[in-house]
Amino acid sequence: MSLAARDRRLAWGLMAPALLWTAAFFVLPFLGMIALSFAHMEGRQVVQGFDTGNYARIFTDWTMLKALINSLEITAVVTVISVVLAYPLAAIIAFRVPARWQRLALLMAVLPFWTSYVVRSYSWPLVLGQNGVVNQTLLGLGLIAEPVQIASTRAATVVGFVHFFVMLLTLTIYANLIQLSPNYARAAQDLGASRWQTFVHVILPLTLPGVVTGAFLTFVLCIGDYITPQILGGNTELTLPQLIMLQLGRSGNFPLASALSVVLMAVVTLAYFASSRWLRLDRV
Amino acid sequence: MEMTMTRTLSALALILTATPGLAQELNALVWCDHTDPALIRPFEEKFGVKVNLKEYEGTAAGLAILDQSQPGDWDVLVIDAVDVKRAVEAGHLAELPADQLPTADFFPELVMAENNTVGGKTYAVTEKFGYNTVSYDKSKVDPADMEDMATLTSGKYDGRIGIYDYYLPVLGLVALSQGIKTADITAENLGALREPLMALRKASKQVSEVVAAQTALATGEVDIVVGGGEWLTAVLATENPNLDWTIPKQGALRWAQSIGVVAGSTQPDLALEFVKYIVSPEGQAALATSSCYWGMPANAKAGEVLSPEAKAVLRWDQQPDFLARAQLYPIPDAALDTAMQDLWTEMLNQ
Numbered sequence: 001m002s003l004a005a006r007d008r009r010l011a012w013g014l015m016a017p018a019l020l021w022t023a024a025f026f027v028l029p030f031l032g033m034i035a036l037s038f039a040h041m042e043g044r045q046v047v048q049g050f051d052t053g054n055y056a057r058i059f060t061d062w063t064m065l066k067a068l069i070n071s072l073e074i075t076a077v078v079t080v081i082s083v084v085l086a087y088p089l090a091a092i093i094a095f096r097v098p099a100r101w102q103r104l105a106l107l108m109a110v111l112p113f114w115t116s117y118v119v120r121s122y123s124w125p126l127v128l129g130q131n132g133v134v135n136q137t138l139l140g141l142g143l144i145a146e147p148v149q150i151a152s153t154r155a156a157t158v159v160g161f162v163h164f165f166v167m168l169l170t171l172t173i174y175a176n177l178i179q180l181s182p183n184y185a186r187a188a189q190d191l192g193a194s195r196w197q198t199f200v201h202v203i204l205p206l207t208l209p210g211v212v213t214g215a216f217l218t219f220v221l222c223i224g225d226y227i228t229p230q231i232l233g234g235n236t237e238l239t240l241p242q243l244i245m246l247q248l249g250r251s252g253n254f255p256l257a258s259a260l261s262v263v264l265m266a267v268v269t270l271a272y273f274a275s276s277r278w279l280r281l282d283r284v
Numbered sequence: 285m286e287m288t289m290t291r292t293l294s295a296l297a298l299i300l301t302a303t304p305g306l307a308q309e310l311n312a313l314v315w316c317d318h319t320d321p322a323l324i325r326p327f328e329e330k331f332g333v334k335v336n337l338k339e340y341e342g343t344a345a346g347l348a349i350l351d352q353s354q355p356g357d358w359d360v361l362v363i364d365a366v367d368v369k370r371a372v373e374a375g376h377l378a379e380l381p382a383d384q385l386p387t388a389d390f391f392p393e394l395v396m397a398e399n400n401t402v403g404g405k406t407y408a409v410t411e412k413f414g415y416n417t418v419s420y421d422k423s424k425v426d427p428a429d430m431e432d433m434a435t436l437t438s439g440k441y442d443g444r445i446g447i448y449d450y451y452l453p454v455l456g457l458v459a460l461s462q463g464i465k466t467a468d469i470t471a472e473n474l475g476a477l478r479e480p481l482m483a484l485r486k487a488s489k490q491v492s493e494v495v496a497a498q499t500a501l502a503t504g505e506v507d508i509v510v511g512g513g514e515w516l517t518a519v520l521a522t523e524n525p526n527l528d529w530t531i532p533k534q535g536a537l538r539w540a541q542s543i544g545v546v547a548g549s550t551q552p553d554l555a556l557e558f559v560k561y562i563v564s565p566e567g568q569a570a571l572a573t574s575s576c577y578w579g580m581p582a583n584a585k586a587g588e589v590l591s592p593e594a595k596a597v598l599r600w601d602q603q604p605d606f607l608a609r610a611q612l613y614p615i616p617d618a619a620l621d622t623a624m625q626d627l628w629t630e631m632l633n634q
Contacts, residue, residue, distance in 0.1 A: 041618075126503065246629055248348075
């Protein structure tokens with residue numbers, strides 16, 4: 001056996017557990033889910049078959065369509081705000097904080113990760129509520145006469161998401177920025193570029209893969225998240241994952257829940273293709 | 285006498301064989317009120333077993349778990365009393381020996397034989413009940429207003445109302461507000477509930493599950509919870525005595541939960557002992573004041589165990605009046621259930 005053939009066999013052997021795992025716990029269930037999405041309900045029984053009714057309903061029933069639109073809107077807003085907040089934070093840590101303090105600064109930035117996601121989500125209503133810290137501060141400063149409603153709104157959902165994803169994006173963008181040689185900026189400035197021109201024409205394009213990778217992860221995690229909109233949104237509107245949970249937990253309508261999940265997967269796939277040009281998942 | 289001797293020996297055998305070393309475990313699919321150690325520990329200590337509890341919400345979710353399990357995975361099931369027949373039809377509940385259950389001590393309305401018995405066989409026993417009605421903070425709203433459901437959509441309390449996120453009781457309450465009995469809700473008259481439901485939604489601030497609804501009322505985020513009741517406010521009564529509940533003049537819904545032994549259980553005797561413990565006066569008192577939510581015990585003899593304070597919070601003395609004015613949950617067939625859930629989903633995404 002040649003060395004190359006032995007290496008190939010070894011490589012396949014090493015990959016086999018991961019491949020089997022993925023096939024058993026992702027590919028097969030996913031195919032099963034696609035098959036189930038074409039089944040339909042008769043009474044409380046699932047009837048297998050090839051029925052496109054679930055998909056037709058998703059795109060014609062305004063309640064379903066609105067849940068998809070809500071998810072896309074919330075995800076877009078969260079992704080943009082998170083990138084806008086995380087980039088300067090990552091840049092300050094990478095370029096302004098002395099190297100010996102950078103690790104501590106990153107630690108501080110991701111400290112909220114150390115608490116449970118659910119606990120964090122349940123904490124936000126106490127901050128944003130009628131008698132929460134925000135309203136009490138605004139009232140104390142005389143900026144408002146009556147408490148404003150922040151909890152149980154889309155704004156609360158966005159705040160909860162942004163709090164989480166700014167941490168994630170700070171890490172991915174920082175990882176990109178720190179790899180950037182300072183010589184690029186020096187060269188640009190030697191050639192007469194201003195700080196702004198250096199950032200727009202040199203730094204930003206070079207760090208775009210990190211930004212897009214973080215934004216893609218934010219998109220994927222945000223659009224598929226059930227907990228944050230459920231706890232913070234107050235059920236004042238539904239997102240796609242909430243609608244899926246309603247079908248699973250309440251109606252027992254597994255075919256419709258599967259079809260909604262396939263649509264969710266399709267949206268994520270489209271997002272992947274849209275960002276694949278810049279996507280560098282090895283930078284995560 | 286012979287029967288009593290047999291039962292005593294069976295119980296003794298269970299205690300003797302269920303030593304910790306054997307690590308006998310009982311697996312129960314329950315609602316969150318059963319997870320209180322104060323309820324479970326006495327049974328575990330008496331029988332030397334470990335009770336593994338899995339919480340679920342909503343009958344569909346519970347039945348789905350059973351559908352996906354192997355026979356023997358589960359021993360005990362707690363289920364909405366109105367859904368017992370559904371579980372029996374799906375083959376998930378085993379017959380219970382009716383003569384070993386203390387139903388003679390129950391509040392008569394809570395025996396619920398029409399729900400717990402199928403084809404003359406008993407498959408479950410009612411363990412706890414209460415009301416889905418109106419909970420409120422009496423320091424912030426006029427209690428007299430809460431006696432009429434029409435006040436909720438009058439504009440006076442706009443933005444101060446929370447709705448309990450469970451379609452059956454809230455649609456039932458909306459039906460009562462329209463003069464429709466819960467048992468009379470049909471696919472034909474469901475449309476009549478749309479407008480008042482949407483009006484209620486418009487007047488409300490949020491639609492929340494149990495914990496979020498409790499938190500919202502306790503923190504002043506909302507002042508009224510439609511669909512609430514003693515199960516929502518009683519557990520908070522010590523900390524905030526202003527939280528109260530009432531049954532408006534239009535009436536309210538009575539919820540009830542039942543417990544039974546899962547068909548295919550590999551330890552049906554131990555499972556039955558658990559059921560018998562839960563419906564005993566001691567088990568009933570602990571279940572009634574469980575840390576997750578309070579509710580009235582089905583067994584009236586629990587009144588001898590409960591403290592006067594707990595009975596006051598549960599409105600023990602008013603039960604005859606409340607029971608007379610409350611109606612059972614709607615029991616929709618599959619088509620009506622789907623229509624009700626669709627209406628609920630539409631309301632959520634209004």
